[in-house]
Amino acid sequence: xxxNCIDKISTDTRVLIEGWxxxxxxxxxxxKNEELEVxxxxxxxxxxxxxxxxxxxxEYDFKxxxxxxxxxxxxxxxxxxxxxNILIIDPNDKKDVVVCDIDNTIVNFSYVMFFFGFGLDxxxxxxxxxxxxxxxxxxxxxxxxxxxFTNNTKEWILEKDFPLSPVFLWSIKDDPFKSYSYKVSKxxxxxxxxxxxxxxxxxxxxxxxxxxxxxGIPNIFLVDSSNSWEKIRxxxx
Numbered sequence: 081x082x083x084n085c086i087d088k089i090s091t092d093t094r095v096l097i098e099g100w101x102x103x104x105x106x107x108x109x110x111x112k113n114e115e116l117e118v119x120x121x122x123x124x125x126x127x128x129x130x131x132x133x134x135x136x137x138x139e140y141d142f143k144x145x146x147x148x149x150x151x152x153x154x155x156x157x158x159x160x161x162x163x164x165n166i167l168i169i170d171p172n173d174k175k176d177v178v179v180c181d182i183d184n185t186i187v188n189f190s191y192v193m194f195f196f197g198f199g200l201d202x203x204x205x206x207x208x209x210x211x212x213x214x215x216x217x218x219x220x221x222x223x224x225x226x227x228x229f230t231n232n233t234k235e236w237i238l239e240k241d242f243p244l245s246p247v248f249l250w251s252i253k254d255d256p257f258k259s260y261s262y263k264v265s266k267x268x269x270x271x272x273x274x275x276x277x278x279x280x281x282x283x284x285x286x287x288x289x290x291x292x293x294x295x296g297i298p299n300i301f302l303v304d305s306s307n308s309w310e311k312i313r314x315x316x317x
Contacts, residue, residue, distance in 0.1 A: 081101060081102070081103055081111055081154060081157050081159040082101065082102045082103075082104070082105055082159075082160075082162075082231055082232075083099065083101050083116070083152050083153075083154065083159070083160075083161065083162025083231060084099050084100055084101075084102065084162060084227065084228070084230035084231050085097070085098070085099035085150075085152060085162045085163060085164035085230065085231070086098050086099050086164075086230075087164065087165045087166065087167075087246035087247050087248060088166045088167070088246065089166075089167045089169065089220070089246055089270060089273070089274050089276070090166065090167070090168050090169065090274075091168075091169050091171070091273075091274055091275070092168075093141055093142045093143055093144060093145065093168055094139055094140070094141045094142075095139065095140060095141075095142065095166055095168065096137055096138070096139050097118065097126065097128070097136075097137065097138055097139070097140055097150075097164065097166075098135070098136060098137035098138075099135070099136060099152070099162060099164070099230075100130075100133070100134050100135045100136070101114060101116075101130050101134045101136070101154065101162075102134060102228070105228065105229075105232070108134075108228065110130070110132075110133050110134025110135070111130060111134050111154075112130055112131065112132045112133065112134055113129065113130060113131070113132070114129065114130045114134075114154055114155075114156065114157075115127065115128070115129050115154070115155040115156070116128045116129065116130070116136060116152050116153065116154055116155065116162075117152070117153050117155060118140075118150055118151075118152050118164075119150060119151045119152075119153070119161075120148060120150050125140065125150075126138060126140050128152075142166070142168055144168075145168040145169060145170035145171075145173070146167075146168055146170075147165070147166070147167050147168075147244065147245070148164075148165070148166045148167075148168070149163065149164070149165050149166075149244045150163075150164040150165075150166065151163065151164075152164060160231070160235070162231055163231060163234040163235065163238065165234070165244055165245060165246045165247060166246070167218065167245065167246050169218075169274060169276070175216070175217055175218050176217050176218070176276070176277045176278070176279040176280075177217060177218045177219075177220060177270075177276045177277065177278040177279065177280075178213050178217045178218070178219055178220070178278070178279065178280045178281075178282065178316070179220050179222050179267065179278055179280070179281045179282070179292070179297070180210065180213075180219065180220070180221055180222070180281075180282040180283075181221075181222060181223055181282060181283035181284060181285075181288050181303075182221055182223040182225060182233065182247075183223060183224075183225060183284070184203075184284040184285075184303070185203065185206070185282060185283055185284045185288075185303045186202060186203055186206040186207075186210065186242065187200050187201070187202055187203060187206075187236065187240075188200060188201050188202075188203060194229075200236065202240050202242070203303065203309070204306055204309065205306075205307075205308070205309030205310055205313075206242075206303075206309050207240065207241060207242055208309075209309045209310075209312055209313045209317075210242055210243055211242075211243050212313065212317050213243075213316065213317065214243035214245065216317065217279070217280075218245070218276065219243060219245040220245060220246055220248065220270070221233075221237070221245060221246070221247040221248065222248050222263060222266060222267070223247070223248070223249055223250070224249075224250045224259035224262055224263070225249050225250065226249065226250060226251075226252065227249040227250060227251045229249065230247070230249050233247055233249065234247055248266055250262050258287070259285065259287045259288070259291075260287040260290050260291050260294075263287070263288065263291035263292075264291045264294050264295055267291065267292075267295040267297075268295055271295070278295070278297050279297070279298060279299055280297065280298075280299040280300070280301065280316055281297040281299070281300050281301070282301045282303065282312060283301075283302065283303065284302065284303045284304065288302075289302060299315070299316065301315070301316075
């Protein structure tokens with residue numbers, strides 16, 4: 081069973097916790113009418129239940145701004161927890177935002193390796209620079225990877241000790257097929273919904289660069305060599 085949670089950025093402390101549960105990774109066979117528990121650290125904060133489509137949603141008031149990393153568990157199954165990252169913006173915090181791609185930007189990725197379960201290695205320099213970035217800026221991960229891999233992606237970020245931040249993945253139900261169009265749409269919606277100022281975008285493809293330019297991001301970085309992250313460190317930090 082796979083619990084996929086939809087990460088959020090909010091200017092309100094009351095946030096809709098939502099996602100879906102599937103029996104398998106590669107095919108969305110939903111698990112309906114199952115009870116879930118939501119934990120913040122060791123504290124259970126919420127009980128939820130999936131509907132007939134395997135989806136769940138319920139509001140929760142976090143009381144104060146901050147970055148919350150939650151774990152969701154199915155009561156009846158000993159499966160890996162679902163990971164949910166929620167960033168609640170403090171109106172007094174004037175941090176800007178850095179958007180970062182995932183595949184071949186922070187991880188050496190291929191679907192063949194992913195399909196057969198081989199380990200995917202971080203790109204040299206990415207982890208340490210992103211930790212520095214996360215202390216100075218809000219960090220957002222934005223990838224065109226399909227959302228069926230939502231929890232696998234967050235598990236890799238956690239396992240490889242990258243900074244936790246909201247992770248947004250592409251959905252075939254809601255967004256265009258092209259990476260460029262999806263990222264333009266998502267960046268515009270983040271700006272509109274939160275009012276955040278995105279000052280830098282990091283990616284590995286020309287479509288990433290085009291999307292960042294289209295949305296008015298002033299500092300754009302292409303990861304295309306072993307020293308790319310060191311260059312990012314020098315120019316952004």
